[in-house]
Amino acid sequence: MQAEDIMSRPVLAVRENDSIRAAAGTLAEHGFTAAPVVDRDGILVGIVTEADLIHDAIPHDPRAAEHHLDTPSGAPPTLVNQVMTRKVRTAAPDTDCADIAKTMLSHHLRAVPVVQNRVVVGIVTRRDLMRGLARDDPVIRAEVRRNLDRNGGFDKWSVSVRDGAVLIIDPVGDIAARHVARAxxxxxxxxRQVQVIEHRAQPSPSPTRTTVRASREEDPCESRKSSAKER
Known part of the structure; x- marks a missing residue:
């Protein structure tokens, strides 16, 4: 599974010169926790998260001033480019989702922009990864079956899925086709995992020929001759 298979698109991005208030409204309206920051040409220049936007942006309540005697003076930030993270960890459309998940966990990220030629083409969030994990087995099986049928030559292959584990049965013994099916x-x-195994049906045994001897019927004439001799 690659980034382009699960990424959210089109991308909801904010501009570096947008106000913090406008960016916060955009994230809140769409339920996002982070958004790529782009310049006027759509080139990625940073990423901004909910934490970036609320940091030092909400003034202290004067009724609790005695608890904030060390509050720093000075004007709070007002623009996205004042609070955004400029060094962004990105992915390409063909980046393995397993690697994206490791990057998120290692660096405590909630989202990874997907970039192609410096332009943001999508974004992978933790929610996107969770959505993939939560897919039902029948849905996964139907999509695997559909992908096999599109490639042709797999009409006799069987597919089963249990808890995200896919089992594909190769009835013809085609090694190259098994690699394609796995991919x-x-x-x-x-x-979650894929197993492709070969299981060719055993040929039915040929029926054995049995020689049946036909019993010779008794000739009525011979029977009469035998009776005459006995007399």
Whole structure:
């Protein structure tokens, strides 16, 4: 599963010269926790999170002034470029989602912009990763089946899914096709692991020929001759 398989698009980005208030309104309206920051050409220049926007942006209540005697003086920031993070960890459309998840956990990130030629083409959030993990087995199976059918030659192959684990049965013994099937299944959102095994049906044994001897019927004439001799 790659970034382009699960990323959110089109991207909701903010401009570096937007006001903090406008950016906060955008995140709150759409329920996002972070947004890429772009310049007028759409080039990524940073990322801004909820924490960035609320830091030093909310004034202290004067009724609690005695508890904030060390409050720094000076005007609070007003623009996105004053609070955004400029060094952004990004991904490419073909970046493995497992690597994105590790990056998020290692660096405590909530979102990773997906960039192509310096332009933001999508964003992968923790919610996107969770959405993939939460997919039902029948949905995963249907998509794997659909991807196999699109490639052709897999109509006799069977697919089953249990708890995100995909099992594909190869009935013809085609090694190259098994590699293709595995790649297609791994690219399906929600897939945790893939196993492709060969299981060719054993040919039915040929029926054995049995020689049946036909019993010779008794000739009536011979029967009469035997009776005459006995007399």
């Amino acid at each position: 297609l299944a791994l690219a399906t959102p929600g897939t």
